[in-house]
Amino acid sequence: EKPPAALTPSATAAPVLDRVALQQETLWMEGAINTRSTLPTDAIHAQSDLVAVDWSGDAIELLSHLARQRGQTFAWTGVRL
Incomplete structure (x- = not known):
């Protein structure tokens, strides 16, 4: 078998x-x-105003844009390459 x-x-x-x-x-x-998504891309709504991000990469422009959409500013520390 x-x-x-x-x-x-x-x-x-x-x-x-x-x-x-x-x-x-x-x-x-x-x-x-x-x-296509019907979600608005020009506004961000969150439960809090404070957002902390720890990122290893090129995200300064992205985070600056996201902050501007919320009427905020983005402050960064460290070396920009």
């Missing part, structure tokens, strides 16, 4: 990937993932 054949990862992944593709197509056709 022959032992059952082991399924290879590619053989088990193919049906899953087919289902994902079908689900994405369905969501696209129903307009769930192909429409």
Whole structure:
């Protein structure tokens, strides 16, 4: 008697990937993932006025823009590269 054949990862992944593709197509056709967000981009509303961010990267321009949208200013310390 022959032992059952082991399924290879590619053989088990193919049906899953087919289902994902079908689900994405369905969501696209129903307009769930192909429409623009109606959220306002010119205003930010938060429960507090103070936001602290610890970031290793180039975020000064982004954070300055976000602060201006809230009518605030962004102050940074450290070396700007």
